[in-house]
Amino acid sequence: MCDNYFFTSISKFVEGINQTHTDIDKAFLYFEGNELFKNKYEKQCMKPIFIELIDKKNNPTYISHKEILDIYDGQLVVSYNENNKRKIDPIKKDSLFKMTINFEKKQFNGNTYYNSIIREVTNTKNRDKIRDQVTDYVYIENDLPEDAFIDIA
Numbered sequence: 001m002c003d004n005y006f007f008t009s010i011s012k013f014v015e016g017i018n019q020t021h022t023d024i025d026k027a028f029l030y031f032e033g034n035e036l037f038k039n040k041y042e043k044q045c046m047k048p049i050f051i052e053l054i055d056k057k058n059n060p061t062y063i064s065h066k067e068i069l070d071i072y073d074g075q076l077v078v079s080y081n082e083n084n085k086r087k088i089d090p091i092k093k094d095s096l097f098k099m100t101i102n103f104e105k106k107q108f109n110g111n112t113y114y115n116s117i118i119r120e121v122t123n124t125k126n127r128d129k130i131r132d133q134v135t136d137y138v139y140i141e142n143d144l145p146e147d148a149f150i151d152i153a
Helices: 010-020 065-071 124-132
Strands: 005-009 024-032 044-046 050-055 060-063 075-080 096-108 111-120
Touching: 005 010, 010 024, 010 075, 010 096, 010 111, 050 065, 060 065, 065 075, 096 124
Parallel strands: 005 075
Antiparallel strands: 024 050, 024 096, 044 075, 050 060, 096 111
16 A cells, blocks of 8 residues: 555656666556546546556566556556557456557657556466565655754754
């Protein structure tokens, strides 16, 4: 369970990844269907538990759930508009899904966007391994140094 969330859109996610990784071609964001929810703006929201980045030379970079929690100081939540390519069948809500995001920037009516699609994860080994590495977010507050306090004696 996580009490700290980092909300972002698909476009902001891509921009953030491009700041820390070079030549990324696409990303696969794996998430649980039963964790989907709508935010106050009626956008669908998902919580990635595993990320696979593919660069332009087809080399993968994997980001585990623990690393996601560390990078975003809590659970990453990606919001998107639901459409025919980004819709979950309610009957399959207990499945693991992956959103594929192509990093090629597109323009429409002055808006920048990135093509994406959601598919069910059907590879049993991948599904089980991804689910097995999910961890809880633990916030650790470090002690302040003693010289930070004024002695009022």
